[in-house]
Amino acid sequence: MPGFWRRHWARRLTRQAVISEAKAHAMAQTALAFWGNASAPPRLVRIGENVVFEAHLRDGRHVALRLHRPGYQSLAAIEAELEWCAALADAGVPVPRPVRAINGGWTGHVANRRASCVEWLAGEPIGAGHLPLVGDAGQVRAEAAELGALIARFHGACDAGAVPDDFPRKPWDAKALLGERPRWGAFWDNPALDEKGRALLLAARDEARNRVTQARDFGPIHADLLRENVLRGPEGLALIDFDDSGPGWRLYDLGTALVSAWRDPQLPALVEGLLAGYSALRPLPPDQRALLPVFMALRAFASAGWVMSRCALDDPRNAAYAERAVALARHVLEGTAPWEASRA
Template structure:
């Protein structure tokens, strides 16, 4: 794909011999090219209209007080470039480092709660431009017959007993989510992937990056996504509490929203289990996927059925 990136460089005012560095291969490929970061989209995932909608929200967020978000950069075709049927977008680079599981996460989860609340308040009041369209993240699109990120039944190391356990747990989960509902008080435009790898940190605090999965989902799901791949970390109850403390400094969080946090953490874990199975070519899957990840998902399913993962409830 580097040849495609090279052909895109002049469209962003860069020489064709600009040095390229592959930063990440996950849902998409992300490249550093001179003074830009270029994202090459996976084929068949987002439409052009969906990508343009993501960038419309990101553009609207640039002047939001208390939030630092990655900035889209236009090329000669506008904010979305198309070459050979592939979509590319560019961003201004950010100085700093990705937040890592080994970092002092307790230091950052309160500020992350504040950032998330600001995003949600903006989304509630923002007038979406004509043609705005993003995917919905709900029980059907995550756990249903045609899920956005694949079927958890394809998880590595999943045997018949594990399949029966996850079937029971996800049925209970889906019923709980449907009862919670998708009204505007609980559901709206969210980032949907605020995991550690999508948070950059510098001496001034956090940056939010990679809005590629933003869409319509439960507000509290943004907390669940922040806990991606660390759901078995013993620090989790403290991180949940700190996030909630930060959130309520900016916006309200009702008791029924707090009560749903464990279910949404489990939902996110099931979603990631499916994603790792169907995105085996990604750097993330190669680093974190496999039977051991599936085994931990099953342990969380047992806890969900036993006590609703009460330890995650703030």
């Protein structure tokens, strides 16, 4: 790759550099003062897109403290997300309920980051990354139906009014996903692609632009419904991490819930269960179901762009995300579904 592109990627990686654990702990201690401080040192959960801590406030509440990544969402957008989640929780949707700071606001701040607290939800993610689905087809189908029903409840609550009047969240529309400068990066420039793969992604991008115009259900979505963002706790499934949320096609949430299992042998059972659970509570006509492979591919495209700024040129993750994007792009161009291939 030419030196210009190597320097370009190096700059992108520098911009994505994470903070040290020591600095994260210091920032967390400062931020917790906005909620009256903690009764014990907070526990670092992860340093990722945001920095997350588990903490016990002095008033007894068990919370997750989030130090928001700078520059991704505005203060107004962060506070709209928190107000939205509070309304969803009031409507009975299992999401983390935001905790107001002692001054009555939703957020605090430390250095260049905004901070927020939500009630801690007990539970474990139903999956992570590209790990195989667990259980036989019946078990996979049942759990997927439960998730589909939860997503339908979430979308329904939004349509019923559990959204702030002022909702300044960035949309996941055709421009954000398929424009000249997609929000998560020009996926067709992923360094693991050869010329054939790049051309295929560009052709699928053009086809997807035509197909998404057929989708009818557009409104607030989670936008990152990977298995790692779905917890199974004592009371069932719950949705966490609304950092990427905003207006978008509801099919994008369903496609995202499927994308990690794109070549899993259990994918047909996953799709069957997810659609059964969703459509039991919310209409999903056949012509809209037929668009699901396109939206599954859209998430794969977005991730192939996202990974570029988070790892080195020769990191195998670039190749893994590029391979998935190319495979799902072929389905878009051929008008087929990956679960039909899985069943064959």
